[in-house]
Amino acid sequence: MAVETVGVMSPGDMGSGVGGVLKKNGLRVITALNGRSDDSKRRASEQGFEDVGSLDELVIQSDLVLSILVPSEALSFAQNISEAIVRTDVKVAVADCNAVSPATGMKIGEVITAAGGKFIDAGIIGGSPRTGAVPRFYASGEHARILGELDGKGISVPIMDGPIGNASGLKMVYAALTKGTAALYASTLMTAKSLDLYEDLISELEQSQPDTLAGMNSLNTVSTKAFRWIGEMDEIAATFGDAGTTSKIHEGASETFQTIADSSIGHERVDSVDKTRSLEDSIAGMLKRAD
Helix, strand or coil: CCCCEEEEECCCHHHHHHHHHHHHCCCEEEECCCCCCHHHHHHHHHCCCEECCCHHHHHHHCCEEEECCCHHHHHHHHHHHHHHHHHHCCCCEEEECCCCCHHHHHHHHHHHHHCCCEEEEEEEECCCHHHCCCCEEEEECCCHHHHHCCECCCEECCECCCCCCHHHHHHHHHHHHHHHHHHHHHHHHHHHHHCCCHHHHHHHHHHHCHHHHHHHHHHHHHHHCHHHHHHHHHHHHHHHHHCCCCCHHHHHHHHHHHHHHCECCCCCCCCCCCCCCCHHHHHHHHHCECC
């Protein structure tokens, strides 16, 4: 099918960036902003989204809907859009692009399919186009090629062989490394700071692990993402448990990101983070609870 109109829910950092780049590549991009935050409305306006108001109108006017949300909202959104599919009797294609386990992805697929929609399992790897990145939307399932229509339009869409769950599973094991490592870095530096060993550890890393120390600099902005990564770590933990490996590593990572989200800098977002702050000051901020 030819995809000409893409519905994006919702215009967060990734969603707004993806919608913006699709618009620049000639697609019509719409969203439904009823009940959304002022920040979401601002980002949608900045990227040229059209607000159609309700989910019913989003379903009616879209050829393809991209669900790009925090993991905790993925299943509830699937239920809401499924009700809209039933009400409108429009068999729209819906790509769940959220960081969820294969098991959660399958549940979402069952909900969408039962309503008559065409479900696509997808997993995003890479940064937001707002930063100039070209994210990869891995896609699996029988309708994956519908999402494939967006390949080369500011995003890459590798089509995976195999059933629903493959794309979300790949996202899980990839993020287990990248974001799991960030959690390990953060918890290590927070512990060193609490033990008054921060400077000693940094000095040793400068001598023996300079590449690791360089990677730790990414923690300066983790405060903007921790709130989103809590649920993602929970989904990764479930994925590992379902696969027969330990879930405990990423349960701990979830706790680390919860601590950061609850800290004095946990309120920061991409547009408001203090980019001049030192790594040590960031770690100190993570150790201090928000007032």
